[in-house]
Every structure is written in structure tokens, then in C-alpha cells.
Amino acid sequence: MIQRLALENILFLDIETVPQTEHFNDLETEDQELFALKTQYQRKDDSTPEAFYERAGIWAEFGKIICISVGFFTRPDSDRSFRMHSYTGTEFKILTDFSKMLQDHFSRNDHLLCGHNAKEFDFPYIARRMIIHGMELPAKLNLFGKKPWEIPHLDTMELWKFGDYKHYTSLKLLTRVLGIESPKDDIDGSQVRNVFYEDKDITRIANYCERDVVAVAQVFLRLRGEKLLTDDQIVSK
Template sequence: MTDDFRRRAKNFLLLDIETVSAFASYNQLPERMQKLWDKKALTIKKGDESVSNAEHFYDRGAIYAEFGKIVCIAFGAYYWNDRDELAFKVSSFSGDDEVQLLSQFKALIEKYPAEQLILCAHNGKEFDFPFLCRRMLIHCIEIPKALQMTGKKPWEILHQDTMDLWKFGDYKSYTSLDLLAAVLNVPGSKNEMSGDQVTKVYYEENDLAKIARYCREDVVVLAQLYLRLNCFQQVAAENIIRVES
């Protein structure tokens, strides 16, 4: 563990978001949005007509900020306990009211100095960070300064992306959090559910608590993975604190 990491850790926040399609079914989409999803579906299906546009919306709507919404944001931070051991605390915001959820997250990150806050997510640069900003803009929530990255030079952006760290400049491939954790021998989080089940759990099982647990566990994996990518010792299991949302 380096002195530089200990110094940065106080302004280092790891996060993960869970998203679902904005409506429970394609038929609930406003007519204008249905037509626009039909156009989007053409590029997704790539000529495969075996799956309807409605089925694609239920399965894939969650990954697009224009057609999805956030139902959970989990976040965690490293700290050193009273025995000077590295520890990690994870919590989450979850709910049906996306405006309230985003406002809570905005208030959280604005507690940190904007010029020093380092956000870390897996595929955060292409998914979590822009999804958060787009949904805030849709709801006319002022985007926190720490997330205002438009026009900044790459070296001016402090945020970290574990998938980006693994790519080493290779932009042709995608490596999931679960795969990278397995390759680097970091315990996974897919015991209760997986990411492709979030919309089903939300709309059919109505189980936000389950989604929140899953999201928090992904942040625990993310925290351990970040340490592993830097060849630091991982947080001992007894030093991981989970706060129920």
C-alpha cells in the first residue's frame, strides 16, 4: 500500500448503478417513444426478426439512458480502522423515484472537493458516468461539478475505470466485472442474481432490496478488483462493512 493511495483514498468513491427499462412494457411507452424504439431496435437486432421490438425493449431498454432509468446507486469508500487496517464501507440509495435517487447521490458527491474527488466504476466512462449525467439532465437536476467532464482534457479527469485499466489502450473488447474478477482471483458477487435479471426482479418480483444487495456486492467486488489491479493487498472480509439501504 503506497502513501499516495492512502492520501487519495479520502476522496475516492467507488460506485455502481442498476438500471431498468423506464416502463414495465413496450406497450406502456408513449407512442412517439415506441416509434423511436422501433428504430433503435433495428440496429440492435441486426436483421434478427425472431425477437419482437417489445421483447427487445424489456431486455435491452435498461442500458440506454433515453429508454431506461436508475433504480439503485451503490457506493463505497476505503478507510483505515482503529487497528490501522485497510477497511471498506459500502451503502446504497434505491427507490422508484429517480429524481429523489439522483438528488441523494448529487448531495453525496458534493460533500467532496470537486477538484479532488475520484469516482471509480467498472465501465464507468462508457456507462455509469454518462448514464447518471443524462438522467440528471432529463430531470433538470444540475450536474455536479465532479461529473462535468465535457471539454476537459484526459489528464484533467481524475475518475478511474477498472475496465479501462485492464484494456491498456485496447478499445476493441469488453471485459465484464465478473470475468475480470475471476481472471484475477477476486471473489465474485453473482450468488443471488445477475445483471440481466434486474428489470425482471424490479417489475415482476418488485424486490428493490434484492437489487440493492446485488448492487452493493458489485461495489465490494469493484473495490477488491481495484486493489488487485494495483497489486495491493485486498480488504479482509471482516473489515468490509455493509450498510443496508
């Protein structure tokens, strides 16, 4: 039961990704061909690979991470606080700093990672990008040889499924039905690419990413039947 988990042992996180390059034509010819092949079944008949490239950030082979935001509870009682931090910069720096944080502060067996749809997206995406950069995977992302019950990952979308594997619920919808303030009050995922490449506003993206982390933590609290965080309990550094 999730009520038995110690909140301070859970690292809540979210990532933001964009296409590897700003424009499709910036890719080498072979990469353009591989992208066309990769997306041939996702694209509509009249959609060219070039037009579809703005969505390339969802694939680790053609995208990159521009922000990882994390949050954790410092105290489990009524005087608790939720502290957040965002990693930005080059992708290599983001992944290096994030990996070091995991190794230094979230490496015990009872430490868990939690996100929304993170088992399908965030966790494997981070791991793939680390491998692409030639980095060693931290223990919390190295799942080789582990049994399902040994994997240290929580997923609020999976928890909301209650065993219904056909069910998909966005974080925006879930916060709405649970009476939680929406994290999508500024930009949404479809706009991150433009904010990054055109506006060059990584601060805005990091703020958006942190709001998602707070929303995931709030959903987790609701699933445990606990009171939501108040604004004064949320600290970003």
C-alpha cells in the first residue's frame, strides 16, 4: 500500500525534451532518413518528415533533455515542506548533475522515483540519453535483471489505472478530477520546443517543469488520502 511508503524517501520528477536540432534540415542526411523511417506509421499520409519533426522530442533517438526538475518532502508530518530543484544547461551537464544527485542522496534500497507516465517516458528517456552520452547508469535507472517488484519506480498514472491497462489519463485531466490546481496555466508540452528554440527562455520551461513535479506530488498525496501541499510548503531553489 502506498500509505506505507515514507514520503521523504520518494523523489518526484519530470523532464522536458525538444528535438535534437531546431530544424529538420539541420540533421545529417542519414538522420533525416532514419527519422522518416522511425515515424512512417505515426505520420498521416500527407505529413512529411520535415513537418512532423517538431514532435521529434518525444523520441530519445531524435530528441534531447533540456530540463529535469525534482522535488522531495523534507518532513513527513504536518510541518513538512516540499523542496524543488531544476537541472538545466547542456544535456550532458543536466544528466551528470542529476546522476550525481541520485548517487549522493537517493541511492538506498528504500528510495523511489516517481513521475506521471514516467515508466513509459521519463525514466527510459533519461536512461537512453545517458547511454547515448556514454554515461554509466545510476542504480535507480539500471533495471537489467531486476524483477518487477524490485524496480524502484512509482507512476501516478499507473496507480490511477487500478489494474486497467487500457486506461490513459493525462496529468492535466487527473489534477482536474482530483481538485488539484492545474500545472498547465502557462505553457503545455506542445509549446516547449518553441519556447526553447525561438524564445530561448529556459527559465520559463523550468518553472513549467517544476509545476508538473508539484502536481505529481499532489496527486500522490490524494491517492494516499492526505491533505494537499499549500503554497507556503513549496520551496524552489
